[in-house]
Amino acid sequence: MALAAARRLLLHAGSRLGRREAVDGARRFANKRVLVETEGPAVMKLRNPPVNSLSLECLTEFTISLEKLENDKSIRGVILTSECPGIFSAGLDLLEMYGRNPAHYAEYWKNVQELWLRLYTSNMILVSAINGASPAGGCLLALCCDYRVMADNPKYTIGLNESLLGIVAPFWFKDMYVNTIGHREAERALQLGTLFSPAEALKVGVVDEVVPEDQVHSKARSVMTKWLAIPDHSRQLTKNMMRKATADNLIKQREADIQNFTSFISKDSIQKSLHMYLEKLKQKKG
Numbered sequence: 001m002a003l004a005a006a007r008r009l010l011l012h013a014g015s016r017l018g019r020r021e022a023v024d025g026a027r028r029f030a031n032k033r034v035l036v037e038t039e040g041p042a043v044m045k046l047r048n049p050p051v052n053s054l055s056l057e058c059l060t061e062f063t064i065s066l067e068k069l070e071n072d073k074s075i076r077g078v079i080l081t082s083e084c085p086g087i088f089s090a091g092l093d094l095l096e097m098y099g100r101n102p103a104h105y106a107e108y109w110k111n112v113q114e115l116w117l118r119l120y121t122s123n124m125i126l127v128s129a130i131n132g133a134s135p136a137g138g139c140l141l142a143l144c145c146d147y148r149v150m151a152d153n154p155k156y157t158i159g160l161n162e163s164l165l166g167i168v169a170p171f172w173f174k175d176m177y178v179n180t181i182g183h184r185e186a187e188r189a190l191q192l193g194t195l196f197s198p199a200e201a202l203k204v205g206v207v208d209e210v211v212p213e214d215q216v217h218s219k220a221r222s223v224m225t226k227w228l229a230i231p232d233h234s235r236q237l238t239k240n241m242m243r244k245a246t247a248d249n250l251i252k253q254r255e256a257d258i259q260n261f262t263s264f265i266s267k268d269s270i271q272k273s274l275h276m277y278l279e280k281l282k283q284k285k286g
């Protein structure tokens with residue numbers, strides 16, 4: 001209930017802000033964690049420092065921004081990128097999955113599902129400009145896009161690394177990985193929790209193109225121009241034909257998937273794994 005109210009408030013605030021900035025001629029709208037520019041090809045920038053982790057608030061704002069763009073019939077495509085230097089997204093927020101209660105886990109997972117379904121089945125053209133590290137949920141965001149351009153910086157890695165955390169990527173993460181890189185590569189990468197360098201990601205097909213870091217946005221724009229030249233109706237029907245079965249697989253068992261996640265993540269052994277992983281992240285600094 002509280003989240004629904006927050007969502008209504010954000011939508012309302014978002015549209016007020018959108019109107020005001022449009023009057024200023026700025027053609028953009030924003031909430032705290034997501035900035036959307038609609039001048040030229042629309043660009044959606046995640047800005048949830050330090051690492052663009054997908055907290056509940058961030059997921060909510062992301063979903064609302066996407067909804068607003070979907071409702072604007074003049075917007076046919078969106079470039080998804082990050083405002084946090086060196087990080088595309090660190091994925092799901094570990095602090096939403098650690099040390100909370102089952103009701104919180106259920107609420108969080110419902111929102112993860114919601115964002116995924118919206119992104120994966122969007123009628124808009126989605127191009128990701130991957131300008132930093134993109135593990136797990138960060139990779140998931142990129143995989144939802146129709147085309148992925150990644151910055152050529154060996155420090156940036158991408159992949160579904162859940163098994164390294166002692167957790168398991170759910171079946172719909174797995175399905176999308178299989179759809180993108182094929183069964184054998186997905187099986188190996190999921191078990192090993194592989195984080196691919198840009199060159200490896202290109203080779204295996206996790207990304208479509210790797211370009212020098214200073215060209216990642218211009219390349220994403222030129223890709224968008226090419227895709228915008230295709231008639232919407234035929235492209236959308238084709239996209240739907242390719243993705244519907246995967247999305248439907250979650251839609252028909254959303255509630256069971258929430259229950260699965262909640263009981264899995266609540267286990268003492270899984271909480272212990274997450275604790276150790278969080279400690280490792282802290283120690284890396286010291």
Ligand SMILES: CCCCC/C=C\C/C=C\CCC/C=C/C(=O)SCCNC(=O)CCNC(=O)[C@H](O)C(C)(C)COP(=O)(O)OP(=O)(O)OC[C@H]1O[C@@H](n2cnc3c(N)ncnc32)[C@H](O)[C@@H]1OP(=O)(O)O
Pocket residue numbers: 050051053087089090091092093094095133135136137138161162165167168169170260261264265278281282284285
């Ligand atoms: C058969 C049964 C099956 C049942 C299955 C059912 C359901 C499925 C169950 C679970 C599915 C869960 C799916 C999970 C998906 C995810 O996305 S999990 C998150 C994975 N993400 C990561 O592993 C990334 C971890 N982070 C990093 O590697 C690095 O932070 C970095 C992104 C490369 C950035 O490095 P750097 O710039 O050096 O920054 P720091 O490491 O110093 O980090 C800064 C602070 O940010 C905190 N942080 C980092 N990542 C996260 C995160 N994902 N969530 C929350 N917080 C994060 C980090 O701890 C630092 O915090 P402090 O400053 O120390 O407080």
